[in-house]
Amino acid sequence: MNIIKYADAEMMMIDVAQEIASDLETALEANGKASFAVPGGTTPAPLFDVLCAANIDWANVTIVQTDERWVKDSSPRSNARLIREHLLADRAAKATFVSLYNHCEQPEDEIEKTREKVAELLPLSVVLLGVGADMHTASLFPGGDNLALAIDPSAPLVMPMRVDSQDEPRITLTEPALNSAMAKHIVVTGDEKLAALEKASGLSAMRAPVNRIWGGARIHWAKN
Numbered sequence: 001m002n003i004i005k006y007a008d009a010e011m012m013m014i015d016v017a018q019e020i021a022s023d024l025e026t027a028l029e030a031n032g033k034a035s036f037a038v039p040g041g042t043t044p045a046p047l048f049d050v051l052c053a054a055n056i057d058w059a060n061v062t063i064v065q066t067d068e069r070w071v072k073d074s075s076p077r078s079n080a081r082l083i084r085e086h087l088l089a090d091r092a093a094k095a096t097f098v099s100l101y102n103h104c105e106q107p108e109d110e111i112e113k114t115r116e117k118v119a120e121l122l123p124l125s126v127v128l129l130g131v132g133a134d135m136h137t138a139s140l141f142p143g144g145d146n147l148a149l150a151i152d153p154s155a156p157l158v159m160p161m162r163v164d165s166q167d168e169p170r171i172t173l174t175e176p177a178l179n180s181a182m183a184k185h186i187v188v189t190g191d192e193k194l195a196a197l198e199k200a201s202g203l204s205a206m207r208a209p210v211n212r213i214w215g216g217a218r219i220h221w222a223k224n
Helices: 009-031 045-051 079-086 090-094 111-119 191-200
Strands: 003-006 034-038 061-065 067-069 096-098 126-129 158-161 170-173 183-189 218-222
Touching: 003 009, 009 034, 009 045, 009 126, 009 183, 009 218, 045 079, 061 079, 067 079, 079 096, 111 158, 111 170, 183 191, 191 218
Parallel strands: 003 218, 034 061, 034 126, 061 096, 126 183, 183 218
Antiparallel strands: 067 170, 158 170
C-alpha cells in the first residue's frame, strides 16, 4: 500500500481533481465515453468543486454513486443531493447521472433494474472512494448483513447493506463493480483514518473491507 501524502487537504483536492480529469480524458479518448463512480459525504465535496470545472467532454461522462443511503434525493443525507450540488455543476453539468436510489420502499425492491443500469457502465473508467475510521469503503461495512457476498469477486454488481451502526439501509457497488475500474483513487483526511488504513493491512477483509478494494488504487492523504 503506497500512500501519497500532501501538505494540506486543499492541495490534495486540487491535485486529485487534476488526476481524475486526466483519467477521464484518457478514457474518453480511448472509448468516446467514460464512467465515473463517486461517493457522497463531506470529504469529496471540495474535490468536486474543483473537478466540475475541468475542461473535458462531460457530455460523454456518466456519473454513478459508489453507494447511497436509502433516503429520498431531497434529503440532506442523500449522496445524490451532494453530488448534484457539488459535481454536476459548471462544465460537469453536461454529464449524465445514474442514481442507485430507485424510489422504492426498500433497497431490495427492483434491484435487478439497478444492477442492469450499473452493468451498462462497466468496466468503470474511474472510481473515487473514501475510507471510514471503521475501515469501510463505499457501503462495505464491517458487520454489514451482506458484506461476505458483496466482497466476493462473483457478487452481483449492486447489493443492499444494513449495519447496526447506520441509521438507514444502504445500497452499494460491490467488489467486482468497484474493482472493474481502470483507475481508482482513495482520498483520506485526518490522523484517525490514516491509522485505520495502516491497521487494515493486517486484517481480514471482513474486518477491514477497504483492503479488498485498494489494490491498484492511488491512496491520497492529508492531515486536515
